[in-house]
Amino acid sequence: MTASSRHRADVVIVGAGSAGSVLAERLSRDPRRRVVLLEAGPAAPLSGPLDTLPIGPSSSYVRGYTTVDRGLSIVRGRGLGGSSAVNGGYFLRWHRSDLADLVERGPWSAQRIEAAYRELDDAMSVSPWHDDELSDASVAFENYWSARGDVRDPDDPWPIVGLNRVRSNRRGRLRFSAFDGYLGAAISRPNLTVVSGADVERVRGGDTAVSGVDVVVDGGPVRFDAGQVIACAGTIGTGELLLRSGLVAGPLKLIEHREVLVRYRRRHVGTLPPTVLQSVVHTADGCEIRCYTDDFARFIDGVPGSGPAVGVAAMSPGVPGRLGSAGGEVTVDLGGPSAQWSAGAVDDAVGSVVQMLTSAEFADIVEPDSVAVQQDPSTSQHACATLPLGAATDWTGAVDGVDGLHVVDGSILPCAGRSGPHATIMLLACLIGDDLIG
Numbered sequence: 001m002t003a004s005s006r007h008r009a010d011v012v013i014v015g016a017g018s019a020g021s022v023l024a025e026r027l028s029r030d031p032r033r034r035v036v037l038l039e040a041g042p043a044a045p046l047s048g049p050l051d052t053l054p055i056g057p058s059s060s061y062v063r064g065y066t067t068v069d070r071g072l073s074i075v076r077g078r079g080l081g082g083s084s085a086v087n088g089g090y091f092l093r094w095h096r097s098d099l100a101d102l103v104e105r106g107p108w109s110a111q112r113i114e115a116a117y118r119e120l121d122d123a124m125s126v127s128p129w130h131d132d133e134l135s136d137a138s139v140a141f142e143n144y145w146s147a148r149g150d151v152r153d154p155d156d157p158w159p160i161v162g163l164n165r166v167r168s169n170r171r172g173r174l175r176f177s178a179f180d181g182y183l184g185a186a187i188s189r190p191n192l193t194v195v196s197g198a199d200v201e202r203v204r205g206g207d208t209a210v211s212g213v214d215v216v217v218d219g220g221p222v223r224f225d226a227g228q229v230i231a232c233a234g235t236i237g238t239g240e241l242l243l244r245s246g247l248v249a250g251p252l253k254l255i256e257h258r259e260v261l262v263r264y265r266r267r268h269v270g271t272l273p274p275t276v277l278q279s280v281v282h283t284a285d286g287c288e289i290r291c292y293t294d295d296f297a298r299f300i301d302g303v304p305g306s307g308p309a310v311g312v313a314a315m316s317p318g319v320p321g322r323l324g325s326a327g328g329e330v331t332v333d334l335g336g337p338s339a340q341w342s343a344g345a346v347d348d349a350v351g352s353v354v355q356m357l358t359s360a361e362f363a364d365i366v367e368p369d370s371v372a373v374q375q376d377p378s379t380s381q382h383a384c385a386t387l388p389l390g391a392a393t394d395w396t397g398a399v400d401g402v403d404g405l406h407v408v409d410g411s412i413l414p415c416a417g418r419s420g421p422h423a424t425i426m427l428l429a430c431l432i433g434d435d436l437i438g
């Protein structure tokens with residue numbers, strides 16, 4: 001690809017992450033459709049053990065952003081597989097109740113949703129963590145909560161209010177990304193061109209239709225003409241691109257799962273657990289209690305130690321924030337304490353975590369008097385729902401009033417969900433991909 005060159009495709013997909021990998025595979029099944037997939041990150045797919053989160057300061061597989069919250073920065077995956085190649089490998093479905101509105105208003109029956117989640121379980125190699133793989137903290141956490149509430153059978157794929165063993169996309173203890181599950185199988189198709197190191201600067205077109213994209217590849221400008229552009233650049237990347245292109249008006253509302261960390265010191269440092277998170281509790285008022293298996297510093301290179309923690313995340317309805325732009329730069333505001341704080345849901349869950357960490361179940365793990373609640377809420381790295389399905393877009397992610405422009409990624413989640421977003425972003429990519437090729 002030479003500088004200033006110009007190319008044609010039927011469809012241009014921006015971003016080879018969780019959703020873009022699915023869309024590229026689906027849309028290139030028909031050999032007559034010329035699909036170009038443009039990815040800003042490196043060409044070599046990332047693999048490796050789940051006990052390493054490749055998101056430290058020197059990783060070339062993430063892009064960092066600062067937020068308006070002083071001192072709070074966020075990262076997003078960058079490369080083939082996008083955030084699915086660097087995330088925590090937690091792959092829980094949304095609760096059925098999170099999907100009820102989608103089933104009622106949207107084109108997909110509960111059976112189609114179930115079938116698409118089942119496809120993902122196979123394609124993404126999803127399985128629960130097994131008893132003999134649990135860390136000491138996860139065992140204590142499960143012992144504590146199973147004596148106090150409902151417990152989901154780990155093989156049941158639908159989460160419950162109560163104790164949920166995490167289901168994970170993995171091969172043994174290795175990561176299994178959307179590249180592994182989808183894009184890798186399609187990448188050698190002659191009608192699919194994947195260009196890495198390709199930073200899409202602008203979606204071209206007038207106010208009412210797109211005509212392609214302007215990209216920088218290897219420092220030089222390249223232009224792709226196409227009647228259909230699908231933005232799969234992730235919530236932040238897509239928002240940034242469409243705001244810069246003048247195709248949506250900012251600021252956009254977003255939803256984040258802000259999280260309060262309850263830290264403690266360990267009596268003994270044990271062997272490195274196989275992953276960061278194996279077990280969670282979902283509360284009746286929409287919080288997720290996360291038993292992190294150890295200090296994040298043990299999983300992320302270049303991050304200073306801050307001690308192990310249990311997190312309480314405000315999942316549903318989540319915390320409203322904003323995505324905008326100022327001086328050509330994207331601005332991210334993850335929002336502050338919200339309705340779930342004023343209703344007491346977060347403080348109640350934090351109180352129950354403090355009680356748990358001082359219980360008999362944790363006596364061999366937690367150093368006495370070391371439990372401390374971190375004051376400033378942290379982030380789950382889940383910002384989503386800037387262009388919700390059925391509101392800002394139609395049910396194929398088509399943006400109102402701009403012919404040929406679709407958005408399929410975390411931006412279109414219709415709400416925040418009681419579980420993490422990964423499985424459900426991929427679910428929407430499967431369903432919309434089927435509808436687009438159907």
Ligand SMILES: Cc1cc2nc3c(=O)[nH]c(=O)nc-3n(C[C@H](O)[C@H](O)[C@H](O)COP(=O)(O)OP(=O)(O)OC[C@H]3O[C@@H](n4cnc5c(N)ncnc54)[C@H](O)[C@@H]3O)c2cc1C
Nearest residue numbers: 015017018019040082083087088090200234237410420422
């Ligand atoms: C560190 C971390 C841990 C997480 N852990 C979990 C978890 O365990 N479970 C869970 O449910 N969720 C988790 N998440 C969230 C989840 O992984 C993401 O919400 C999901 O992967 C997002 O998918 P996506 O398709 O919207 O975007 P992404 O997968 O982020 O893909 C976007 C892609 O677009 C590319 N891109 C962006 N802008 C451009 C541009 N202008 N030109 C070209 N390419 C561009 C990016 O490089 C990237 O590859 C985590 C997220 C992070 C960052």
